[in-house]
Amino acid sequence: MWTGIISIIITGIIHFIDAPDAFGESTYKSVLFTLNGIGALVAAVGIFRGASWGWLLGLLVAGGAIVGYIISRTVGLPGLEIDPEWLEPIGVVSLIAEGIFVALAAKALTKK
Numbered sequence: 347m348w349t350g351i352i353s354i355i356i357t358g359i360i361h362f363i364d365a366p367d368a369f370g371e372s373t374y375k376s377v378l379f380t381l382n383g384i385g386a387l388v389a390a391v392g393i394f395r396g397a398s399w400g401w402l403l404g405l406l407v408a409g410g411a412i413v414g415y416i417i418s419r420t421v422g423l424p425g426l427e428i429d430p431e432w433l434e435p436i437g438v439v440s441l442i443a444e445g446i447f448v449a450l451a452a453k454a455l456t457k458k
Contacts, residue, residue: 350450351390354404356443357411358386360436372426378414382407398455405451408444415441 362383368376385407392400414423415437422428431437 347393347454350401350404350447350454351393353443353447353450354386354393354408355390357408357440357447358383358390360440360443361386361411364436372423375423375426382411401451401454404447405455408447408451412441412444412448 361379365376365379365383368379385403389400389404389407392403394400417423418426418429419432420428
């Protein structure tokens with residue numbers, strides 16, 4: 347449980363950190379980053395309280411972030427150029443935290 351909470355909080359914090367910079371690229375991207383951060387914190391609270399919806403919300407947040415990362419670097423997000431930087435440090439840390447969370451959520455949700 348604690349590893350899941352910590353990994354989803356890391357995901358949210360990273361997106362909160364990147365949200366202001368995203369405004370320079372696109373308002374919708376910054377809004378998505380902010381919503382990711384809020385969703386991650388809400389998911390962490392749900393997981394702490396033992397609610398399966400916390401794991402589901404976290405799975406949506408983390409899984410969505412992974413998909414968004416891949417799309418932004420392959421076909422590009424709507425209205426934005428393709429981001430060529432696959433290995434930027436904060437992105438890699440985020441992917442690791444999200445991957446850990448997705449694996450833990452899959453395990454937690456299949457137990458119930």
